[in-house]
Amino acid sequence: MHNYLDFEKPIAELEGKIEELRHLSSSNGVNIADEVGKLQSKVDRLLVTTYAKLSPWQKTQVARHHDRPHAVDYIQGWITDFTPLAGDRAFSDDNAIIGGLGRFWGHSVVVIGTEKGVDTESRVKHNFGMAKPEGYRKAVRLMKMADNFGLPIITLVDTPGAYPGIDAEARGQAEAIARSIETSLNLKVPLISVVIGEGGSGGAIALAVGNNVQMLEHSIYSVISPEGCASILWRDGNLAETAATALRLTAQDLFELGIIDNVIIEPVGGAHRERNQIIEDTGNSIKKALEELVQHEGTVLKSQRRDKFLAMGKRGLG
C-alpha cells in the first residue's frame, strides 16, 4: 500500500479499485484479469501524465515523500564494505549526518549523507535530517580524511535544513556550515553531490559544493523552504505553493539556471514507486561523473570546483 499525496487522489482511487477486485477474485474465484489490466493501464497513463507536469509545490511534496529512498538506502544499494564512521572528535556524534568509508564500483570512497529516518524512532534518532554543528564538523573531518588519502567523496543531500535550536547556536551552527563549505572548496579529490530529496538552504549547500552536483528529477533545492519564504515575504505561511513557484526550486529550474550539472530521471510516479530502479540509476549517474573526475590532478579538481561556482549567476551579463 502506498502513502498517497493529495494530488494523487485519482491514482489512489484507481489503485484502490484494483486492490478490491483482486480481493474479490481471490475469494470468489472470478476471473477479473481483463478488468484489472484495463484499470492498471489507466493508472499507468495517469501516473505518466500527473508526474510529467508536477507543479513546484507538488514536487516539494514528492521530494519529502515518506517512502522516498533515503541516504541509507542508496548506501546499502551501492556501497560494499561500508564502514560507518562517527563523531566530530570535539563534542558528539550527530546521526542527522551519516558517513563512512566504502567501495563504490571498485573505488574506495568516502560517503557522507543527511539522513531523515523512516519511522518515528529513527526520525528522532536522525533528528529528521536536521544536522547540528557536530554533524557538519563530522563531515569536515571525513572530507579532510578523504583528501588526505586521495579518496573521492560522494555526498547525498536530503535535509529540511540545519537544526534551528539553542544548543546548535551555542556550538556555532553557522561557523560549522561555513567551515564545511570552506573545506569542500579546498579539496583535491573529486566531490560529487546528489540532492536526493530536499536540499534545504545552508544545511544543504554545506554538503553540496561539488565538482559535480546532480539532482533527482523530483527533488528540490532552495535558499529557504517554501513555507518559510511564504511566511516572511507574503506574511502568510499558507501561501507555500505560491512561494515554491517563485523560488524556482525544482531540479529542472536549477539545471536551467546553471546551478546543477545533471538531472537524474526518476521512475514514473516518483522514486518511491521504484526504489531499486532509482538507486541503480543514481549510482550509474554518479559512476559516470566519478570516472571522468578521477582522471584529473588534485589541483585541477580544486580549481574546477571553484571556477564552477564563480561562474554561477553571471550568464547573460554583458
Add this chain to the structure above:
Amino acid sequence: MNWLKNFVRPKLRELVGGQKEVPENLWHKCGSCGQMIFHRDLEKYLHVCHHCGHHMRLGATGRLNLLFDEDGFEIIMLPKAIIDPLKFRDLRRYSDRLKDARAKTGDDDALKVGFGKIKGNNVVIAALDFSFMGGSMGLAVGEGLLIAAREAVSRHAPLVVVPSSGGARMQEGIHSLMQLARTTIAVDEVKQAGLPYIVVLTDPTTGGVTASFAMLGDIAIAEPGSVIGFAGLRVIEQTIRETLPDGFQRAEYLLDHGMIDMVVPRAQLRKTLARVIDLLMNKTRDPSQVLKGIEPDLIREESAGDALPLDAHTDKADKPLPPDIELDNISTGVIGHGS
C-alpha cells in the same frame, strides 16, 4: 532673493557640512533605553547611546567613514550584477523593491567597498548596509565581496569585512544560496595570499551571511550587543517551543561560547583593528622603537581625540572630540536589553 537662495544658502550649507539648514530630527530616541539623544551627541558618540551604551546601526558609508583614517579613502567601483535573475514577485515585484532601496540609499546594492588606511595601515574594507533590503546577500553582494578580496590581494592589504545583514536575499532564490560558496571563495583567496581576513560583526549578522564569510575571519570582532546567529529567534522558538535565554545570540554570548575573539565598543574599533593588522602584517619591529613610544597608539590607551565622530572629515575642528567610551559602561548597559 535669488542671490540669497542660490549663493548664500549653498555656501552656508557647505559651511555646516552639507547638512540641511534645520535638521529634521534634533532628538533621537535610543532603541534600547528609550532616552532621548541630541543629534550632536549622536554623532559625537558615533551613534552609540551615551546613556546605556546601545550601539545603533550604521550604514555602509558611515562604517567606512568611521574606520578609515580621516585623510580619506578610495571607493572601489563594483561591477554590475544581473538584476532580478528569477523575475521574482511576492507581494511586490523584487525589481520595484530594488528600485525603492536604491532611491532610499543612493546605492546600487547593500555592499560598499573602500581602500584606504587605518592608522597608516593599508586596508580594504567591505561593509554591508542593513538599510538596503536588510543588508541581504544576493549576486551583487557576492560579486562585490569577490572584488573586495581581489583588491586586497592585488594591493597586498588585509581585508576587513563589516557585515550587517539578515542573511541571503530570498528574492534571488538559489542564486543567493550559491553566494555562500562564492563569498567563501572570496575570503579564502585573501587567506591563501597570506593576508589577514578580519571580520567586524555588527547588529545584526544572521542567516546565510553567518554560514559563510562572516564566520570565517582569522580574527572575529563583534560590536557589543549585536545579534549574531544562524537561525532567526522566531524560528528557534517555534521549533523548540521554549523561551530563549537572556542575551541569546548576542555578541557577548558568542564570546562566552568561543565563537568570536573579542567584543569591542565602536569607539575602540580603529585602535583594535590597527593593532591586530600591525601585528599580523609587520612581523618584526625594533622593540626599542615600540618601548620608546614611537607607536604610542598601539601600547597606550587611545587618546581622547582618537575616535573621531562620523562627520570628522568635514568639520572636525568645530566639534568637541568624543571621550573614549568606557568598555564597562557599554557591556553592562547592553546585556539584557532586548531590541
